[in-house]
Amino acid sequence: MKTEHFRKKLEAEKTRLESEMGTVGRPNPRVPNDWEPIPSEEGTEADQADQADVFMSREGNAAILADLEARYDTVLEALSRIEKKTYGKCEVCHALIEEARLEADPAATTCRAHL
Ligand SMILES: [Zn+2]
Numbered sequence: 001m002k003t004e005h006f007r008k009k010l011e012a013e014k015t016r017l018e019s020e021m022g023t024v025g026r027p028n029p030r031v032p033n034d035w036e037p038i039p040s041e042e043g044t045e046a047d048q049a050d051q052a053d054v055f056m057s058r059e060g061n062a063a064i065l066a067d068l069e070a071r072y073d074t075v076l077e078a079l080s081r082i083e084k085k086t087y088g089k090c091e092v093c094h095a096l097i098e099e100a101r102l103e104a105d106p107a108a109t110t111c112r113a114h115l
Pocket residue numbers: 090091092093094095110111112113114
């Protein structure tokens with residue numbers, strides 16, 4: 001198992017997700033490790049420059065942020081499995097997850113048989 005290789009991929013994805021979340025949300029000051037959508041009128045300058053995004057409402061940001069956060073949590077969980085030395089095992093049958101599958105999604109939690 002090339003755990004170090006997958007750890008690097010996960011770390012890279014975590015960094016990318018954090019910067020993406022930063023364009024539609026901001027850390028929630030009331031809830032640690034939670035993010036809240038930026039209201040559209042405060043949107044990033046890049047978004048405001050593009051009038052096509054005029055419909056990018058707070059709801060739009062919230063939906064995008066929810067998707068990013070879900071993936072972010074999945075990536076964090078995968079990184080914590082590396083710490084706990086349980087990374088790369090199918091959570092259903094405990095067999096090793098195929099490396100090709102981890103290559104496609106390093107945060108995969110199940111083997112191909114248990115998609
Ligand atoms: Zn399995």
